[in-house]
Amino acid sequence: MRFVTGLLVVLITACSSQPQKEMAETKTVCDLTYSRYQATVTGYCQEPRADLLASVPVINKSITIKPLAKIPEVFWFNKKMNFSLLKQESIAPVIFVIAGTGAGYDSGKMISLQKNFYQQGYHVISLSSPTFANFIVNSNNTKYMPGNLAHDAKELYDVMELVWQQVQVEDQVQASSFAITGYSLGGAHSAFVSLLDEERRVFNFEKVLLINPPVSLYQSVSILDQYFDLRNNRHAAVAMFDQIFERFSDGYSAQESSNFDQDSIFSLFKNANLTEAELKLLIGASFRMSSSDMIFALDASFNSGAITYKNHDIDKFESLTHSMQRASDITFVNYFEGAMLPRAQLEDANLTKDDLIHRYSLHAIEDYLKKSDKIYLVTNSDDIILASGEVEYLESIFTKRAKIFPRGGHCGNMDRVSFIDHVNATFSQGVK
Numbered sequence: 001m002r003f004v005t006g007l008l009v010v011l012i013t014a015c016s017s018q019p020q021k022e023m024a025e026t027k028t029v030c031d032l033t034y035s036r037y038q039a040t041v042t043g044y045c046q047e048p049r050a051d052l053l054a055s056v057p058v059i060n061k062s063i064t065i066k067p068l069a070k071i072p073e074v075f076w077f078n079k080k081m082n083f084s085l086l087k088q089e090s091i092a093p094v095i096f097v098i099a100g101t102g103a104g105y106d107s108g109k110m111i112s113l114q115k116n117f118y119q120q121g122y123h124v125i126s127l128s129s130p131t132f133a134n135f136i137v138n139s140n141n142t143k144y145m146p147g148n149l150a151h152d153a154k155e156l157y158d159v160m161e162l163v164w165q166q167v168q169v170e171d172q173v174q175a176s177s178f179a180i181t182g183y184s185l186g187g188a189h190s191a192f193v194s195l196l197d198e199e200r201r202v203f204n205f206e207k208v209l210l211i212n213p214p215v216s217l218y219q220s221v222s223i224l225d226q227y228f229d230l231r232n233n234r235h236a237a238v239a240m241f242d243q244i245f246e247r248f249s250d251g252y253s254a255q256e257s258s259n260f261d262q263d264s265i266f267s268l269f270k271n272a273n274l275t276e277a278e279l280k281l282l283i284g285a286s287f288r289m290s291s292s293d294m295i296f297a298l299d300a301s302f303n304s305g306a307i308t309y310k311n312h313d314i315d316k317f318e319s320l321t322h323s324m325q326r327a328s329d330i331t332f333v334n335y336f337e338g339a340m341l342p343r344a345q346l347e348d349a350n351l352t353k354d355d356l357i358h359r360y361s362l363h364a365i366e367d368y369l370k371k372s373d374k375i376y377l378v379t380n381s382d383d384i385i386l387a388s389g390e391v392e393y394l395e396s397i398f399t400k401r402a403k404i405f406p407r408g409g410h411c412g413n414m415d416r417v418s419f420i421d422h423v424n425a426t427f428s429q430g431v432k
Contacts, residue, residue, distance in 0.1 A: 036382035037279035039409030047413065050420035052115040059085040060106070063166055065138045065159065081138040081159065082106075085167055086114055086124040091174040093206075095122045095427075096160055098193075099129040100184030100411070101221075102290025109183055112415040120424055123173050125163060129186055130155055131290075133297035145298055145340045147217055147360050153192035160193075161202055178203040179427065183411055184385070187213030187377075188362060194375060195368050207427055208375040212383055212411045215393055216361040218336065220385035221287075225331040228284025283384070291332050298339075362397070369397050376401045376426050378419070380408035 034046055062080035083105050095117050099110050105126040117124045128135045130146040139155055146152055167173045180203075182190040187210035194208045214220035274282075337353070345351050358364055369375060377398040381391050395402055403422050405413060413419045 034407065035276060035279070036380075036384055036407070036409040036412075037276055037283065038274075039380075039382075039407060039412035040384055041279055041282055041409075042412075044408045044413035044416050046407075047416045047418060049415050050116070050417045052112065052415065052420070053119060056086055056115050056118050058106075058114070059087065059171065061085055061163075061166070061170075063159075063162055065162070066140050082128065082134055083163055084114070084124075084126045085171060085173070086118040086122075086126075087167075087171055087173055088118075088121060088123050091176050093122050093177045093179060094164075094173070094175040095124055095179040095181060096193075097124060097126045098156065098180070098182030098186035098189050099127065099132065100182070100186050101129060101287075102131050102294050103184075103186075104128045104132050104134065109411055109414055113181065113183070116420055116423065117427075120427060122179070123167075123175065125160075125167065127156065127159065127163070130189070131185065131294045133293050135159075136294070136297040137301055139301075145343060146294070147336070147340060148344070148356075149188055149192045149217070149360055149364065150196075152189055153196045156189060156193050157196050157200065157202075164202075177206045179207040179209075180205050181209040181211060182213075183211040183414065185214065185217065187211045188217065191362065191365060191369060191375060194372070195365055198368075206374060208372075209423065209426060210375065210377045210379075211414065212379045212385075213362065213377070214385050215390040216357065216363070216387070218333070218357040218360055219387045219390075221291075221332040221336075223385055223387065224284060224287040225333055226284070227280040228288045288331075291335075292330075295330060295332075295335050298335075366397060373401070376403075378403045378405070378422060378426075380405045380410070380413065382407055382409060384410045 039045075060082070061084060062082045064079075065081050097110060097113050097117070099105060099107055103110065105128045110126050114124050114126055130136070130139070130152045135155075136146060140158070180190045180193060181187070190208055191210055191213070194205055197203050197205055336356075341351075341353055341356055344356055362369060375398070377394055379386070379391070379394065379402075381404050383391070386394075391404060395404060403426075405418065407413070408416070408419070
């Protein structure tokens with residue numbers, strides 16, 4: 001089961017975030033039947049990919065945030081926080097890019113954003129999500145679990161200050177201005193970081209772009225949790241995985257080439273003829289694997305005892321199979337209610353579940369989002385992580401600063417021509 005899930009998640013990742021190739025291939029348009037789930041899994045392949053650079057001079061970097069002795073031994077390989085830099089040859093605007101839920105600074109969607117902003121003349125600094133294990137275990141956070149957007153923003157802001165100081169000295173990066181963006185949860189984080197910057201004034205962001213953000217983190221993860229319900233439908237899910245895997249295997253073995261690139265994967269999906277239920281299962285499995293990694297890192301770092309043994313220090317040679325199996329069975333909502341809420345209530349005994357859900361949403365900073373003319377939104381009307389009425393809510397908050405594409409699912413059109421053209425138009429005044 002774990003092997004099948006892992007392979008299918010690799011397929012999802014490859015489909016939606018494969019690096020761009022030569023232009024002859026990037027112009028390829030698939031003929032899969034469109035659905036918002038298909039767009040989320042394979043990318044919005046009914047529209048050509050944008051003309052982005054095949055490769056860019058990425059500088060992979062790391063920074064010490066806290067002493068290694070304070071990092072759980074099981075994360076011995078995460079002794080520094082990782083990030084990346086794309087540097088222009090002279091003074092230029094700087095943009096910080098924040099990854100989505102459970103994603104690293106070098107994930108596929110981050111690479112597309114990096115390439116585009118570098119092409120537009122920006123120094124690009126890419127940061128992992130506060131829900132990514134490398135960020136979690138290196139963070140100085142000892143009170144609040146990731147997901148509290150205001151506190152996540154403080155963590156991100158502190159990291160951004162340290163990173164900016166480092167690249168100025170080590171890489172001689174000079175900034176003419178600053179901007180910030182992020183996709184999915186990183187989009188919501190960008191908004192909260194921007195609000196904090198109004199107080200701390202280190203960067204004075206000129207442009208802020210929220211890409212496919214959740215309105216309510218709790219509502220969005222609830223939707224994704226429902227796609228992968230092992231507790232109530234384990235046998236049905238396993239049977240469906242077996243069927244999907246068999247069809248993928250048949251399609252892959254029939255290929256003339258063994259290359260595992262985006263075009264061949266489009267063909268695999270077409271031949272597999274996945275149903276809506278199967279696409280949902282793949283999306284849910286992908287989210288659950290990211291969620292499991294996050295929950296394990298949180299549990300080990302915060303000593304919550306939700307999936308690991310409380311007050312037990314896991315060493316680097318200890319088997320993690322039991323803990324990860326437990327994590328894969330726990331939905332994010334279960335963890336929210338069983339670990340995150342109780343921990344928050346240690347700080348405020350009067351805090352209710354509804355209070356915390358509100359904190360974990362854009363509703364908490366609604367007035368700021370309405371008034372700030374430097375904050376922009378781009379999303380899709382069929383985004384799978386948005387609940388009923390939330391697209392209309394975003395339109396009412398951002399009005400003329402919102403761009404709502406009719407199709408694209410969740411982040412499925414981030415490397416497509418219309419999306420890239422809109423982003424570039426939004427930031428066209430940023431390069432000085």
